[in-house]
Amino acid sequence: MSVLAPVLEPLTILIAEDSAADLLLLSTIIRRQGHQVLTASNGEEAVEVFTRERPQLVLMDALMPVMDGFEAVRRIKQLAGEALVPIIFLTSLRESEALAQCLDAGGDDFLPKPYNPLILAAKINAMDRLRRLQATVLQQRDLIARHHDYLLHEQRVAKAVFDKVAHSGCINAAPNIRYLQSPYALFNGDLLLAAYTPSGDMHVLLGDFTGHGLPAAVGAMPLAEVFYGMTAKGYGLTQILREMNAKLKRILPVDMFCCATLLCLSAQRRVVEVWNGGMPEGYVHEITTGKRTPLMSRHLPLGVLLAEAFDDRTEVWPMAVGDRVFLLSDGVLDTADANEQLFGAGRLRQVFAANREPDHLFEEIELALAAFRGEVRDDVSMVEITLQPGQSLRATGQLYADSGQSSPLDWSVSFEFRAETLKRYNPLPYLLQLLLEIHGLREQSGALYSVMAELYSNALEHGVLGLDSRLKRDAQGFAEYYRLRNDRLARLNSGYVRVHVQVVPTEVGGKMTLRIEDSGAGFDVEQVLARPLDIDRLSGRGLSLVRQLSSDVRWSDGGRSVCVEFSWEALA
């Protein structure tokens, strides 16, 4: 038995040979090597036995009666399909042409006569290794294909869910938003959200999570929830930012975070308030002058810092009707050409400079990217929001599910917010929630919120902080105004804003009186109200809005106290 190489695992081997002596010799050798043998004495029989028994390896004589080995091999290879069934030709053919014919027919090797058992065993083992390799490759290929299908299916489901969440806001409905986002940008970590506040301002978030694929997309859910929930309830950017940061910090692993630009575009106040943490700079584009003000990243991304270290300071820029805000993801700037050169901010500015028709900006950027790289990457996100007047106020009705039967109708409450609170707390969402317990007021929630927000910020900024609204008459003064506001607020150690709410039932329904007092110096009500409404673009707006939206506005105590009324009719 010394001539027999060790066998890994017994195989079933078909031998097709028309010479009885050779067949006996060969089958004996192979049986001795530990394999199981099937025999056939011509090609046709060989195909039959193969079809029936599916042997793992075939030894095939080339020249046989009835059907020769070449034809039999062609048929067997076809029957075997993708699986490798090695075929060794048994041959005393000597012409190279005849040997080539064996390979052409699908043979994998030759065994010359007279047989040498050692060579035979070695060849069978070698072919068996190939056969196993092929089987492993096929198995792994199928496994990979299955995993791939599974992954694609998961992504499709996840995308459908994410699309519902991410696009539940006004991103597609708002007439003043244009955006461009590749379909699977979410799986590259890009997130674009937009929603109206109760007073009709618009919040927009363009975010970019670290990483790719599903891990990059999972953070989008909680972020979108916070964004929509808090925007609808009337929270400002700083509260939303703090909540987003805290939530991401809590749930994301340390190496994951979200670069983001969050902005609040107010058509009523003609301003945009911006916070940029780690995103490429966007721009405010003044259409009349063509000036582009960069919205630079001044913060670390969301989800990096602990709440105590997080910086929620925003920048405020004036905007005129028709002005645009443009935001982009780093997919635009990081698009690389064949030489790994990046597109970069310089080339983007060239596109801006060459742009004549603002509506064609996206197409021009895409063209420039395509020309630079040859194709557009699939993680490019761009959004442009135009300031348009007359955004209608929205009732936040969908937030409430109760019938209104338990609505409180006769009550009053007073708050006093003092310096330390004024610095860091925005009481408006809480007050709005409280007032919307009154069923009859929900219809007017937008107006109510706008009026409350305006009066509160007047009380805080002009009253407690003593800021002069006339500062805001030009862009420079505008910036100065917000710088002073932050400064004075940071150093505030006395003063208050008081809010009194009184609700009483009336014959037809009910009436809510809201009085806001501040600790400031007051102002000459007669003189301010006498100013023409549009004398300065940026300042006078607040009061005219209040007067327009509430049924009655009265000042007292030298301008330190203001009172508005909202009334409603009982529901049928």
Added chain:
Amino acid sequence: MAEIHLDPKVLSGLQEVMEGEYPKLLDTFLDDSQKRVEALRTARDDAKALGLIAHSFKGSSGNLGAVRLAELCRQLEDRSAKPVPVDLGELVDKIDQEFARVRPLYEHERQRFQL
């Protein structure tokens, strides 16, 4: 040059490989070869048929150590494939004679394993 008719080293190798099946292999070879020799005689004028039979006979006689017989079969196979027809009768006769010569040698070998 002395011609080898039967290579004894091949036979001892076969005996080692075949063990108990060795006598059966000898029987099979003798039986099979007898048929082929008769087939050659019958196909005497059919070059293509002669070539096929010779090819097969060459293989088995080579495996069984009938060196001269295998060589004659090779010559017949080669000549049968020549484009110009040649007289193959002489080679067929030589194969006939060679088989007649080795046959007793195999039978003698076979008798060593008489039950």
